[in-house]
Amino acid sequence: MVQTRFNDRKAFQNLNRLSKNLNEDKFHLKHMIQDKKRLENFSLKFDGFFYDFSKQRIDDRVMEELLNLARQAEAKKKFSQMVSGEIVNITENRAALHTAARGFIPDPANLTDMDVLSEINRVNSQIKEFSAKIHNSQIRSDSGKPFTDAVVIGIGGSYLGCEFVYTALKHCIEPKIKLHFLSNVDIDNFGQVIKTINPETCLWIVISKSYTTTETMANLKQVLLFLKNNKLDPSSHLVTVTAKGSPGDDPANKVLDSFHMFDFIGGRYSVTSAVGGLPLSLAFGFDIFTRFLKGCHAMDLHAVNAPEKQNIPLISALISIWNSNFLHYPAQAIIPYCSALSKLAPHVQQLYMESLGKGVTFDGNLIDYKTGIIIFGEPGTNAQHSFFQLAHQGSPFPVEFIGVVTPVYNKDQAGSNGVYNHQELWANMIAQAKALAMGKDDDNKAKYFTGNRPSSTLVINNLTPESIGMLLAFYEARTVYEGFILGINPFDQFGVELGKILASQIRDHIKQKNTDETYTFDSFDPATKFYLDTLFNGSL
């Protein structure tokens, strides 16, 4: 697949020129947002999902060229190819069919190697049945007691998305089974988790596609020892989510049940597969998980079908590219004015930075333009009292505000200063976007605000499984669109390999030292030797 490079496209050149003019005062946001039609012209709504980009540093000409950029990259065509099961992850020779996990493939007959939808349906039926049996106590622990808690053992894509959705939904739905997460190989992560559960009523969900992920296997072994010490049979306390035929799928290793994951769904896009499906169905019931999938599916249909000009994930991908490649902002903050969405930023941080932090094009050439930026964020108003000083007066970065129209809590409210807490929250969200855009002059330069700092605002109506699904699928689609337009592969992650190789070399030496205390680390460079000696000495 030979492509025109991103920065050789005609639209790129035009956008570069347009960005140079942008320093003229008339393009300051404080002027641009005076236009009465500004919000109308620079916002989109779809099915209870609202995206306001009126406070981005764009005008009609920029928007038109950005859309040209998407057209020249054939972004929509590639997105269609993705949902149809073509091999879009070319470096790994795989499809990227996370959208099929929501039950959607335009023409499933075209997929020759396996019947993707019936495989997905099979796993979902299995999840439905298993979680129902846990909830009605048909399946009980080795102690004979019903399960009350489940620990998800997984890292990265086997963890962050599920944690985001669980955290959001538990604000509105009381969990039937409480979830905990054991991700880090840090033994103190294990030490903390076991303080919070009762081993007799705890299920352990091991999630690893290959069933060789170092951290997950190390934690599994620690859990097996823990079960043994508590005289509990692992085959009554463990389930696995793993690829068909992996060691975790081996009938010789008896477990309660195994759920398959597929190589056509990558880790960071896997929340809607069994990776999220099993833990979330255990927590809230399979019907809630199904409602969540419906929300994702609605956004998928929008992402694949809406014309460029109305396509929210596509437009937001273009704006992200505009901000990073033309206006040279190095980061974007995601600030949900909603405590329930506190784990959204860490999830998107992985999704985005792992997908787009690439050094080569789709066709394997080194890149000389910007790909991927830093994503970080905390909920507002908390962020206002943390790092917004920098946002207003230090080096600028674009902000994505997220608002939820109706909160979950619906009992007695006291109010303060004549407004309710949720109103106070929204007053702040609205004010921050305005303050960043407008700025303020002041003779006292310590109180002077440059303004002209861009932001978007996303709004959903409420915290339902459907709207959380839309939010998840929105960020997935936007990430994929951005990859396609930048001409990079948003599905591989070769950048994590070198660290693994070096860690494995160091591990081999530690292993030798563990069996032979006279072994030395002299073959290493002085720094590596110093750290390993310190580790074995137990002190600096």
Added chain:
Amino acid sequence: MVQTRFNDRKAFQNLNRLSKNLNEDKFHLKHMIQDKKRLENFSLKFDGFFYDFSKQRIDDRVMEELLNLARQAEAKKKFSQMVSGEIVNITENRAALHTAARGFIPDPANLTDMDVLSEINRVNSQIKEFSAKIHNSQIRSDSGKPFTDAVVIGIGGSYLGCEFVYTALKHCIEPKIKLHFLSNVDIDNFGQVIKTINPETCLWIVISKSYTTTETMANLKQVLLFLKNNKLDPSSHLVTVTAKGSPGDDPANKVLDSFHMFDFIGGRYSVTSAVGGLPLSLAFGFDIFTRFLKGCHAMDLHAVNAPEKQNIPLISALISIWNSNFLHYPAQAIIPYCSALSKLAPHVQQLYMESLGKGVTFDGNLIDYKTGIIIFGEPGTNAQHSFFQLAHQGSPFPVEFIGVVTPVYNKDQAGSNGVYNHQELWANMIAQAKALAMGKDDDNKAKYFTGNRPSSTLVINNLTPESIGMLLAFYEARTVYEGFILGINPFDQFGVELGKILASQIRDHIKQKNTDETYTFDSFDPATKFYLDTLFNGSL
């Protein structure tokens, strides 16, 4: 105080020149770290606190000029002035005496306006007595039951530092009183907190210097309503941490007790004052808090006394300046290979970005150089499975690794691949720093790593109150040093004011609408009107 501007200093010019040469291949980190003396020459140790900057893109000449920069800025002199109680926060006409909270003022007789140390000692004695009475059940709740939980109501500096220290220490010490945090004005934050506590055994700690912080007051009112609904007397369930004479210190508002905070300690530097002292003493006992203070004090003494060349906070501030102002990295990641330190990055994010994200110099001139960068981070190895793809192959950013030699968990360990989990953790930490520095060539450009990506490594021996104290005081001192060298005020935060003013205007209109439903938002711009109408409609 008229100063030479940061970028007019001689050392600045020299550093600028040195940075230009740095693209020569011989300065690639893979070559620089081959020097057998590299670690020895570019690392510092003090009292169980180790700082390795050998994988930073510096050499002797750069280091010498950086030290000149510190000398020309009289950084150490200013630091001494700070700990001596001079008015270093000139825009707010205040001292910055967080170090005095650790019992340290070189010459207290010089302080004319109040006896700082005896005031601090008085509050600490009060904390000691109060927490002891809670622990031995001399003070009980209105229900007659002993207290089991406490909710900290505070935001920003009244919350993040305490949360960091609490999270770290609860890995090694079982809390006597469990802490919870109610920070966000989001009513769903309140809704979640009350699910986790029993109102009959819960103490509420209201932290606000002025006792007017919008979020904290709104949450307080909500809590008062909650106590009333539960038929509990607020005067038996509330304590306040606030300035002398504030509404929270008014004897007319009966509370269990009030603890003073002082205007010579700013919010983000206040963990060692009553802001952290009361909750942490309730959680772990006053003796543990005292040990924590000792760790801070040890680092304070080092920061004020160690010569430039051996001064860890000063050197690390210089390296941060080198990376942002000369090598133009826009961010820094803080990656503790330690789950217990999971809340360190959010705390440092506030401390650093609010202190250094400034637009004016100390003497009130607009700035034309970089001040403040983005701080973000997650624990390793989790971060490796999240955003390290970008760190290795996308746009580079410096990383600060943090290692703890001995973990807390000391029971049975299973091990995996011939190594224990903590060894695996360290193997990864060592490998990541190496991989970032070295890079790797590969004909397959998807597997090519540029390397030359800088990192530092901090090591502490173990998770004790003392070492957590050193870590906290290290980041405080480094932030202050960076501000002094950059010629900005690290103690004010005028950048948060504009948003507050605009929120207050919007609040006034919401208030009117709450009492008169025919009231319209027509006087606002269309975007603000749209958001407020949506909020009142309850739907998009």
